[in-house]
Amino acid sequence: MLFGIAAMSTGIAVGGTAAHAASGPSTSHGATGVSNHQAVDAFLGSNPQSIASAASDDYQLVGTTTSADGTSHFRYQRTYKGLPVVGGDFVVHAKSGKVVGQSGDQRNAISVSTTPKVAATASRSTAVAGAKVYNATGATSSKLVVDASGAKPVLAWMTVVTGVQADGITPSHKAVLVNAQTGKTIRSSEMVKSLMSAKTSKDAMAKRGIQHKATLTTHMPAKVPTVTWSAVGQQALGNGHGPGDNNGKHKGQNKGAAADGTGKSLTLGDVTFATTEGSNGFEMTDPNHGGNSACDMNNSEAGNCELFTDDDNAWGDGTNSDRATAATDVYFGAAMTWDYYNKAFERNGIFDDGQGVPSRVHYGTGYVNAFWDGQQMTYGDGSGDNAPLVAIDVAGHEMSHGVSEALADLGYSGDVGGINEANSDVFGTMVEFEANSSVDKPDFLIGETIDINGDGTPLRYMDEPSKDGMSLDCWSSDTQNEDPHYTSGVGNHAFFLLANGSGESEWGNSPTCDNSTVTGIGKDKAAAIWYNAIKDYGTADMSYADLRAGMIKSADALYGADSTESKAVAAAWTAVSVSS
Incomplete structure (x- = not known):
């Protein structure tokens, strides 16, 4: 439930108060003349408990968006005594000069010593040993952060370990958190996002007698830059937007x-x-x-x-x-x-x-x-x-990983990992419909033309995700323990139901987890609601329940409270066992 890697806008952090980027947020005014900007500042100053704030917290405004109904959404990153806070990002929502809610996953205010008992070098060794990457080829210097994703915030060392994933070829940039007081690994998250799990890739290659030995090497800078959390991993690796090696970036041989x-x-x-x-x-x-x-x-x-x-x-x-x-x-x-x-x-x-x-x-x-x-x-x-x-849906899938990073810094484990993968499947599908090719006719299948399985079947099905033998149709408390490529089935299923409805349709026969009936609203409306929910309500650790709530609010903003579209959103998520 952590380690999003979107690039961050420049802002100014002021101790204990909310700070705003130089470009400034929208300034919608209510009857009193108070702007949304001013309302959020006042709210954060007088209601610190709403965002689990501590006296030593600083906030940096990194983006502002506005919904169709005029609601402004102010996205913040958090530091504690100058240290980046993992899981501390939040969004405050304001309309007509009044705060109307906030989104975030930090549960408790931070009160930790910032003096580690475990040395950085020791934590780096622990991270490399526990990263579970194949043939680890390097690791960044460890950087102190505060991990606020769990019930109790802790001081931690963050290290990015490089190598390859389980298939022996997909690059791995594994961000690892090690408790800076006990030396125990807290958890890790992959920063390179692939079309399918490394296990699926490995199995597909093994069927054809292909085995890979790691050859990837990654240059490591001598020092991790001092930056806010969401940029730590990528800048530690010496890059701009993300952790890639940049060897494919071209500006053209000439301007031409x-x-x-x-x-x-x-x-x-x-x-x-x-x-x-x-x-x-x-x-x-x-x-x-x-x-x-x-x-x-x-x-x-x-x-x-x-x-x-x-x-x-x-x-x-x-x-x-x-x-x-x-x-x-x-x-x-x-x-x-x-x-x-x-x-x-x-x-x-x-x-x-x-x-x-x-x-x-x-x-x-x-x-x-x-x-x-x-x-x-x-x-x-x-x-x-x-x-x-x-294939066109594969291209749309991969590029959409970048969009979700830029919009909400979505993480890649737990519920949010599934949301991240589902988001890419949703918009890979929408891109396929945009292309509207007569050769590769658009549908709600993922990778149907690339023959991953060698028998003409697709990689994933959105109407009934479990048909691939691995993906999940319905959410449960165990969902967060699965690979994001399989937990994405919950989101894919909800999107299909919202777009096309349950039962028989042109695109498949989609069951529901509770035997309910869902009436679809069309793919374009469903995609607009989904996109705006990520844009306005998404956070690095958001859950499927958070996405449901954000999509209902986005549907309200686009089509009206208690609208047919808003009711359909609620019905679709209930049908995949995601409740409010």
Whole structure:
């Protein structure tokens, strides 16, 4: 329930009071002339118990959003005596000059000594030993934080251990918390987010006799920068938005001119997209989408990623024998994902800053997975290097991991890990509908064209997630102990019910966990409600119950309190055993 890694806006923290970013929040005024900004400041000063505040807490405003009904949402990160607080983020909601609620998961005010009994070097050794990464290749210097995610806040050392995951090839950047007083490991969380679990990937490769030995190496800086918690992991690894190695990031060989390219893709047939023309031909750098690029890892797992270039601006031949074919899929997929978020939510790229990201293809040998590492997408070539994982919903899935980081810093274990994965499945599906290809017709299946199982079945089903043999249809108290790729089934199921209803539909036969009947409201409304709930109410440790509550409030804001849409949200979540 921790370790989100979204980049943080600059703000000014004032001891014991709420501080606001220089750009300032919205200033909706009530009858008294009090702005939402002023109301939140006053509320935090007079109601510290509402956010489990301590006298030594400082708050930093890192973002403000506004709902359709005029409610402003003020997102804060917290420090305690200058130390980042894990699980201390919160959002305060205000409308018409009055505070109307707050979202956050910290249960108790912090009262801990900030003097550790365990040395940083000892905690680093403990973290490396207990990180459970395959062939650990390094670890950052340990940094003191306060862990407020549990019932009792504790002083902890945070270390990022690098290596690979259980499949022997997917990078692992495992953030580990070690109790700074006892030396015991508290918990850990993976920072690299993949399409499927490492176990599923390993099993898929093992069926074809593929085993990997770790070759990944990661440079470690000598010192962890002093930053707020959500940026600790990524900046400790020496990067901007996230923990990637940055070897695929291209700005283009030259500035050049925009050009209209054509491509023969692997999964979508003929497509068109923008490229950049220079003195040496054309390159896969998208001038219409912030400089999104596509590059070739040449079946390696480290080193430079070679930007795709072409003489005639006609890319790929529709088969895997042309290396540009897979690049055509992901390059087009990145543009479609950008366009979907822009049209639906006026979002300008993953980080809403107009900046594109690289898509790396042909990663490793026989690699059956894809991942987002905080700053770029990476795609394997699949079984026998003949089935690249480059489908449109896969591209949308991976890019949406970046969006959820930027929106709410969602973590990757417990309930919130499932929410994180479900969010990517939801919006990967919405991107597939945006593309509306006649070759890969849109549906509510995940990875149906990449043949993970070797028998034509999809990776995941949204109508009845348990059909894949691993995912969960219904929430229970044990849900948080499962892999995020399996607990995502709860969110996927709720979204499908909200969009399409229970029972038979065009997209499948979806049962409910309590034998109730749910009437769908359509995918576009369901997606809008979901997105706005993450944007306005999401926190790094949010639970499925938190998401339910946030979606009801988002439906109220979009369609009216007690509306058909709001009632449908409640019904869909109840149908998967998530109650208020």
